Amino acid sequence: MQASLTHTIDGRPVEAVEFFDVINPATASVFAQAPEASRAQLDLAVEVARRAFERWRAVPTASRRKILSGFAAAIRAETQILAPLLTREQGKPLAAAVREIESTAARIEGLLAFELTPETLRDDERGRVVLDYQPMGVVGAIAPWNSPLLLATQIAAQALVTGNSVVVKPSPFTPLATLRLGEIAARTLPPGLFNTLSGGNELGRWMTEHAGIDKIGFVGSVATGKRVLASAAASNLKRVSLELGGNDAAIVLADADVDSIAPKLFSGAFANSGQRCMAIKRVLVHESLIDRLGAALAQLAKQAKVGDGFEPGVELGPVQNRPQFERVLGLIDDALSRGGRALAGGAALNRAGYFIAPTIVTGVAEGTPLVDEEQFGPVLPLLTFTHVDEAVARANATRFGLGASVWSGDPERAADIAHRLEAGTVWINSHGGSLPEIPFGGCKESGIGRGMGLMGLKSYVEPRVSYLP
Numbered sequence: 001m002q003a004s005l006t007h008t009i010d011g012r013p014v015e016a017v018e019f020f021d022v023i024n025p026a027t028a029s030v031f032a033q034a035p036e037a038s039r040a041q042l043d044l045a046v047e048v049a050r051r052a053f054e055r056w057r058a059v060p061t062a063s064r065r066k067i068l069s070g071f072a073a074a075i076r077a078e079t080q081i082l083a084p085l086l087t088r089e090q091g092k093p094l095a096a097a098v099r100e101i102e103s104t105a106a107r108i109e110g111l112l113a114f115e116l117t118p119e120t121l122r123d124d125e126r127g128r129v130v131l132d133y134q135p136m137g138v139v140g141a142i143a144p145w146n147s148p149l150l151l152a153t154q155i156a157a158q159a160l161v162t163g164n165s166v167v168v169k170p171s172p173f174t175p176l177a178t179l180r181l182g183e184i185a186a187r188t189l190p191p192g193l194f195n196t197l198s199g200g201n202e203l204g205r206w207m208t209e210h211a212g213i214d215k216i217g218f219v220g221s222v223a224t225g226k227r228v229l230a231s232a233a234a235s236n237l238k239r240v241s242l243e244l245g246g247n248d249a250a251i252v253l254a255d256a257d258v259d260s261i262a263p264k265l266f267s268g269a270f271a272n273s274g275q276r277c278m279a280i281k282r283v284l285v286h287e288s289l290i291d292r293l294g295a296a297l298a299q300l301a302k303q304a305k306v307g308d309g310f311e312p313g314v315e316l317g318p319v320q321n322r323p324q325f326e327r328v329l330g331l332i333d334d335a336l337s338r339g340g341r342a343l344a345g346g347a348a349l350n351r352a353g354y355f356i357a358p359t360i361v362t363g364v365a366e367g368t369p370l371v372d373e374e375q376f377g378p379v380l381p382l383l384t385f386t387h388v389d390e391a392v393a394r395a396n397a398t399r400f401g402l403g404a405s406v407w408s409g410d411p412e413r414a415a416d417i418a419h420r421l422e423a424g425t426v427w428i429n430s431h432g433g434s435l436p437e438i439p440f441g442g443c444k445e446s447g448i449g450r451g452m453g454l455m456g457l458k459s460y461v462e463p464r465v466s467y468l469p
Contacts, residue, residue: 008182010048011191025091025318026308026353034175037197045195046212049138052192053165072108074188086177087309091317108157110436128468133461135163137214140207144220145171146275155217162460215239241449245374246402249395253408254286262296268431269380278403284391287384301344301358318354325354328377335370396422401444405431
């Protein structure tokens with residue numbers, strides 16, 4: 001069993017008294033232990049983060065950029081250590097883990113290009129009115145298990161760029177790479193600026209309730225996001241940014257080129273074994289294309305190599321944890337019991353670990369949980385439509401509003417349809433992907449606020465209006 005990592009508080013390793021198991025989803029067996037944070041350790045982390053914040057907020061922007069650029073470089077330099085750790089705890093193929101680490105460093109570097117400069121709102125004989133931005137203080141970053149390093153750092157980077165300090169909590173399913181990230185931060189950032197604590201749901205509740213934390217950045221499920229929001233409001237009305245789940249619809253018009261779009265649709269749905277908030281969760285395809293598109297996607301599903309992330313050529317890894325594995329299988333079984341048909345997959349693989357064969361399902365409709373809910377796994381339902389207006393209405397008839405896409409041989413027509421979709425991000429003839437300079441987030445129950453870009457940075461500061469002579 002791998003030796004346990006430690007919390008990082010005030011730039012120093014802090015041992016735990018209690019530990020919890022970390023399971024490799026490719027084997028369904030324990031391979032490491034992670035430290036369980038106590039309430040006293042959280043209090044200490046918040047205290048030192050407060051002191052670090054008071055120093056960091058006074059650091060000139062150019063100096064902050066240089067320091068954070070060094071942090072990004074140090075992350076890249078440890079790719080060969082971080083990537084295998086990430087694959088073992090998360091399950092994704094090693095090549096995908098390497099890409100996540102590169103994206104993690106790139107998130108920091110991309111955000112360094114922005115500067116929140118004061119804005120003059122009025123300047124006349126009555127005087128001058130200036131709007132500027134002040135950092136909030138201590139930010140609690142609560143990250144999920146699907147892209148643990150990338151999403152923890154995305155929250156933390158926005159906080160640090162704008163002059164805040166952070167306390168980072170990874171998911172208990174994937175704590176190790178983030179704890180290692182805390183060690184890198186201890187070597188490259190001022191003490192107390194970037195603190196890492198691992199633990200379960202109780203630690204997350206303590207953070208949302210903690211009066212010393214000024215803002216929570218959270219990425220995860222809608223249900224947990226609602227609890228985070230309620231808890232944060234009840235404590236000290238702390239600010240909250242929520243990036244939550246999606247039930248992203250892809251609308252495929254009758255003039256789409258099936259051979260061209262099928263691989264892109266498959267990637268948009270099945271990357272990271274479907275465990276992405278922005279993944280395609282349902283396809284609304286014109287009835288004239290259902291047979292051809294269904295066959296093309298089923299062939300891609302059957303050809304995809306599924307296995308342990310360390311196996312050569314593996315494209316898709318396991319579902320990350322047993323509860324999610326059982327949930328996805330339950331959604332598939334329910335859909336098939338209602339008359340759905342699996343064109344590919346439809347069951348777990350006969351091997352150790354949480355592996356589900358990539359599954360394409362037809363013959364289902366709204367009212368089926370596989371269609372209505374966010375499955376967050378390697379299964380994709382295909383639904384047919386006759387008229388475009390019907391497809392748009394059905395795509396919008398959901399409590400989610402994270403992403404959507406339109407696929408057509410006529411991009412201008414697709415863009416007109418895209419403008420009618422209720423989603424935070426809409427793609428034309430592609431789906432997925434985000435950049436540090438572009439805001440990302442959802443409407444409806446898919447979240448509050450936007451992350452990344454100038455808009456994201458502004459959610460980690462408080463605007464201040466000054467009336468000057």
